[in-house]
Amino acid sequence: MQLSFQDTDHRISRIIAVVLIVCGIxxxxxxxxxxxxxxxxxxxxxxxxxxxxxERVGAGIGQVEQAAEDAVADATADEATLSALRERNAxxxxxxxQAEEYRLESERLRGLLELKDIYKLEGVSARVIGRSTDAWxxxxxxxxxxxxxxxxxxxxxxxxxxxxxxxxxSASSCTVRLLSDPNSGVAAQIQSSRVxxxxxxxxTGALHLENVDADAQVNQGDVVxxxxxxGSFTKGLLIGTVVRVEGNxxxxxxxxxxxxxxxxxxxxxxTVVFSASExxxxxxxxxxxxxxxxxxxxxxxxxxxxxxxxxxxAASSDAASESSAAQMTGGAQGGxxx
Amino acid sequence: xxxxxxxEIICAVVAIILQAVVAPYLAIGFAVPNIALAFxxxxxxxxxxxxxxxxxxxxxxxxxxxxxxxxxxxxxxxxLASIVAxxxxxxxxxxxxxVPIAALxxxxxxxxxxxxxxxxxxxxxxxxxxxxxxxSLPSWAYDTVMAxxxxxxxxxxxxxxxxxxxxxxxx
Numbered sequence: 001m002q003l004s005f006q007d008t009d010h011r012i013s014r015i016i017a018v019v020l021i022v023c024g025i026x027x028x029x030x031x032x033x034x035x036x037x038x039x040x041x042x043x044x045x046x047x048x049x050x051x052x053x054x055e056r057v058g059a060g061i062g063q064v065e066q067a068a069e070d071a072v073a074d075a076t077a078d079e080a081t082l083s084a085l086r087e088r089n090a091x092x093x094x095x096x097x098q099a100e101e102y103r104l105e106s107e108r109l110r111g112l113l114e115l116k117d118i119y120k121l122e123g124v125s126a127r128v129i130g131r132s133t134d135a136w137x138x139x140x141x142x143x144x145x146x147x148x149x150x151x152x153x154x155x156x157x158x159x160x161x162x163x164x165x166x167x168x169x170s171a172s173s174c175t176v177r178l179l180s181d182p183n184s185g186v187a188a189q190i191q192s193s194r195v196x197x198x199x200x201x202x203x204t205g206a207l208h209l210e211n212v213d214a215d216a217q218v219n220q221g222d223v224v225x226x227x228x229x230x231g232s233f234t235k236g237l238l239i240g241t242v243v244r245v246e247g248n249x250x251x252x253x254x255x256x257x258x259x260x261x262x263x264x265x266x267x268x269x270x271t272v273v274f275s276a277s278e279x280x281x282x283x284x285x286x287x288x289x290x291x292x293x294x295x296x297x298x299x300x301x302x303x304x305x306x307x308x309x310x311x312x313x314a315a316s317s318d319a320a321s322e323s324s325a326a327q328m329t330g331g332a333q334g335g336x337x338x
Numbered sequence: 339x340x341x342x343x344x345x346e347i348i349c350a351v352v353a354i355i356l357q358a359v360v361a362p363y364l365a366i367g368f369a370v371p372n373i374a375l376a377f378x379x380x381x382x383x384x385x386x387x388x389x390x391x392x393x394x395x396x397x398x399x400x401x402x403x404x405x406x407x408x409x410x411x412x413x414x415x416x417x418l419a420s421i422v423a424x425x426x427x428x429x430x431x432x433x434x435x436x437v438p439i440a441a442l443x444x445x446x447x448x449x450x451x452x453x454x455x456x457x458x459x460x461x462x463x464x465x466x467x468x469x470x471x472x473x474s475l476p477s478w479a480y481d482t483v484m485a486x487x488x489x490x491x492x493x494x495x496x497x498x499x500x501x502x503x504x505x506x507x508x509x
Contacts, residue, residue, distance in 0.1 A: 013389040020395045020417055027410025032460040040409040047403040057359050131362035134405035135370040135477045136457055167406075175406070182464045203464050203472040205368065 036167075048141065049170030055130030055141055123157070123273040124148045129173070138181035138201065140164070144272060145172045153232055155273040161238040161261030162186070162226060163270060174272070179239065179260060180205045187229035188239055190222045199224060199239055199258055207240060209256035218245055224258050234273050345495050346381065350393050353377035354400045369476035372450075374401035375416050376484035377492075379445055382420035383427045383438050384492035394420035411456045412449075419445040442485040450478040 031040045077085075126148075130141030144150050146169055154166045156176045164184065168175040177184050180201040188199040188209060197212035209224060222242040228235025240260040247253035357373045364371050378394035385391075398416030402409045426441035454469040462469070 009389050016392065017417070017421065020392065021414060024395070024410045024414025024417065028408050028414065028456060028460065031408045031410060044403050044406065044409060051358050051404060054355070054358055130358075131365075132370065132405065133357055133362055134372065134401070134407055135365075135368055135473050136453070137406040139406055177406075182462060200463075203368070203468050 045168040045170065045175070048168060048175055049145075049173055052129060052141055052143070052170070052173035056143070123271040124150065125269060125271055126150075126156075126174075128268050128270065137183075138178040138205075139167070140176050140178065140267075140270075142174050142176060142270065142272065143172070145170050145174050147171055148272075149274065150174050150272050155226070155234045155237060157237060157271045157273055158261075158267050161240060162233065163260070163267065165233065166272065176270075179207055186233050186239065187227045188224050189227040190216075190218060190242070191225050192222055193217060196227050196229065197256075207258040207260055209242070209258050212254070212256060214250060214252070214254075218242060218254075218256050220245060237273070342496065346391075346393055349377065349381060349492070349495065350397050353397060354404070357401060358404050366480065367476060368473060369480045371484050372401065372412075372477060372481045373484055374398060375412065375419065375446065375449055376481050377488055378416045379419050379423050379442055379449075380485045380488040381492045381496075383423045383441055384489055384496050386424065386428055386431075388424055388428060391420070407453075408456055408460045411453055411460075415449040415452055415456075419449040422448070438489055439486055442489065443482050446481045446485055447478045450474040450481065 027040060030038070034040060124144050126142035126144040128140050129143045132139045142150075142156075150166060150169055152166055152169055155162060156164050156166060162179065164176045164178040164181070165186070166174050167177045178201070179186060179199065182201050182203050184201045186199045187196070189196045190209075193216065195212055195216040195218065197209045199207050199209050202208055209218070212218060220242055224239045224242060226233040226235055226237045226239060238261050240258045242256055243259040244255075244257040246255045246257070353373050361371050361373050374397045378397045382391065382394060395413050395417040398413035399410070401412045401416070405412075423441050423445045426444065427438050430437045430441075451470060451474050454466065454474045458464065458466045458469055
């Protein structure tokens with residue numbers, strides 16, 4: 001009798017196992033076939049939204065871990081290290097002063113030439129509240145979402161360079177795919193030569209500049225910016241610096257390695273960048289509403305239209321261009337340093 | 339029976355929460371520990387239950403939904419790994435910890451390798467060899483360590499309670 005029960009149990013178990021295996025295979029197939037708006041993708045995004053508040057707890061753990069690492073490093077730092085740090089600090093101060101000079105000079109020249117493509121960088125600051133829960137994806141979760149005007153596809157920047165793109169948004173959080181993710185790709189150009197290509201992530205975390213003309217000259221130290229082609233990333237933002245060119249362009253084996261200007265692993269705050277034209281619209285709408293600043297950006301991106309000639313827009317553009325110039329200068333230094 | 343079921347559910351929920359909250363901050367390089375897989379396999383091996391349990395599938399599914407990989411992949415692999423782990427442990431049980439540890443190593447390696455295959459099949463723009471070398475192997479090492487740590491804990495949780503012991507064996 002007992003044996004009979006065991007047999008029945010095993011038979012039921014086998015049926016359940018087969019059903020679950022079929023379910024698993026079916027889900028994988030559906031996930032691979034469906035688009036990013038498919039039911040499984042949406043379920044994934046829904047879970048991300050639900051788990052966002054829980055992940056905030058993890059951010060605290062990350063800070064504690066970082067603090068512990070810093071404390072250990074500080075406690076074990078010897079006199080030679082401290083001397084080296086002091087020297088480095090003096091060097092950086094000098095570089096900062098020089099950078100400020102360049103920034104001011106750049107602004108004056110830009111004003112004289114009346115360049116139209118000045119940076120109208122407008123965005124919303126966000127805190128990193130979560131990181132990828134698996135080894136296969138390089139993503140972070142931010143504490144801003146649709147309520148703050150964040151939309152899918154927006155560019156995300158660290159203090160001095162692009163770090164990724166928003167790939168999923170919920171009401172109060174969003175998921176950002178980092179540039180280092182193998183599935184990410186950004187249209188880019190080299191600042192000096194204007195050579196265009198695509199910066200892709202890789203499993204090793206390095207960025208590779210691909211699809212570059214075989215005739216194009218690429219040198220170590222070249223600064224790489226977003227080109228804005230395809231419209232997925234805001235134009236002219238710093239990505240990083242070419243650190244290595246391997247192989248030969250003629251036989252198609254050239255590999256251009258780009259060091260990202262921003263190490264996303266260490267970031268705690270980032271900026272989600274709205275597009276330049278949309279930023280101008282927000283400012284104009286705010287001016288029309290009589291409100292000051294860009295505190296209410298929700299919904300305004302798509303609601304207002306105009307030519308960007310208002311004084312509010314101009315002022316903001318100037319401020320934004322200062323910010324961008326500062327980021328660019330800092331970024332170039334960082335890249336050189338790398 | 340009910341107590342064992344409850345402890346299984348509680349442990350699974352804790353494993354999922356740890357995966358969401360703690361695992362990202364335990365990353366070493368690109369290797370993020372897969373606590374969900376490690377727990378599912380370790381718990382199954384510790385239980386010695388050859389009848390199928392849905393828990394590994396659900397834990398794997400939770401992992402898929404928390405991450406950005408193909409949904410269903412880890413659910414499927416977690417289930418298969420648990421089935422293989424239990425059968426290996428039951429078949430080769432010799433009273434030493436070597437058999438369960440070896441079983442955990444083998445099934446987790448298989449799961450991590452197959453996950454890479456599934457990712458590449460689902461359209462990842464990376465080479466299979468690169469994926470295996472840079473992700474599967476580091477993840478396997480990390481996941482195995484996690485499973486080996488979790489295994490004795492699971493054995494402790496699943497130890498027979500005094501009132502559940504077979505009284506006929508006394509005397």
